[in-house]
Amino acid sequence: MAAKKKIAKKKTVKKVAKKKAVKKTAKKATKKSVKKTAKKVVKKTASKGGSKVTLGGNPVSTSGKLPKKGAAAPSFTLTTGTLQLQEISNKDLRGKRVILNIFPSIDTPTCATSTRTFNSLAASLNNTEVYCVSADLPFAQGRFCGTEGLANVKTASSFRSNFGKAFGVNLTDGVLKGILARAVVVLDEKGKVLHSELVSEIANEPNYEAAINSLR
Numbered sequence: 001m002a003a004k005k006k007i008a009k010k011k012t013v014k015k016v017a018k019k020k021a022v023k024k025t026a027k028k029a030t031k032k033s034v035k036k037t038a039k040k041v042v043k044k045t046a047s048k049g050g051s052k053v054t055l056g057g058n059p060v061s062t063s064g065k066l067p068k069k070g071a072a073a074p075s076f077t078l079t080t081g082t083l084q085l086q087e088i089s090n091k092d093l094r095g096k097r098v099i100l101n102i103f104p105s106i107d108t109p110t111c112a113t114s115t116r117t118f119n120s121l122a123a124s125l126n127n128t129e130v131y132c133v134s135a136d137l138p139f140a141q142g143r144f145c146g147t148e149g150l151a152n153v154k155t156a157s158s159f160r161s162n163f164g165k166a167f168g169v170n171l172t173d174g175v176l177k178g179i180l181a182r183a184v185v186v187l188d189e190k191g192k193v194l195h196s197e198l199v200s201e202i203a204n205e206p207n208y209e210a211a212i213n214s215l216r
Helices: 002-048 109-122 138-148 163-167 208-213
Strands: 052-055 058-061 077-080 086-089 097-102 128-134 154-157 183-187 193-198
Touching: 077 128, 097 109, 109 128, 109 138, 109 208, 128 138, 138 154, 193 208
Parallel strands: 097 128, 128 154
Antiparallel strands: 052 058, 077 086, 077 154, 097 183, 183 193
């Protein structure tokens, strides 16, 4: 009887040890799988080439990167006007210097301030057009400028165009996902980039001085 108990005990010990070994192996496999998946996600995110900005200190991502100084501006279209909803493209802007004041929405304080500021600055700029660009409908943009009496800037909507993707300024996560980040791009008469700034904190205003100086 004693011998049988010893044999049974040994078998039990072996079974327990085997179960522990199986669990340990399963845990290792799970960890490896999680790490592998995480690496894939990071690589996938990195391959998209987006940028990181913040909104109230919280990190958010953009769909790409702004064109750098000296590069040709990407092809794009925007919708202007409140009646005919006319579409404009790069070709329509050739021959003039252009400031693209890009922001999330005209109905937010910082965006409204940047529109007023560029309106004031545009009065002293020669052969230069300032377009305030957002995903707002042209009606909302036009209503704001009309109410404020802003005649030195033009408004342009990205609501049905490739603009956000072309310039890499679509916000891809966070509460503002789907609209544009805050940025400024300045183009010369031939459509070449003179200056570009992706504002690191969306709640902050852009560097107006840097944008204007690029035209001098």
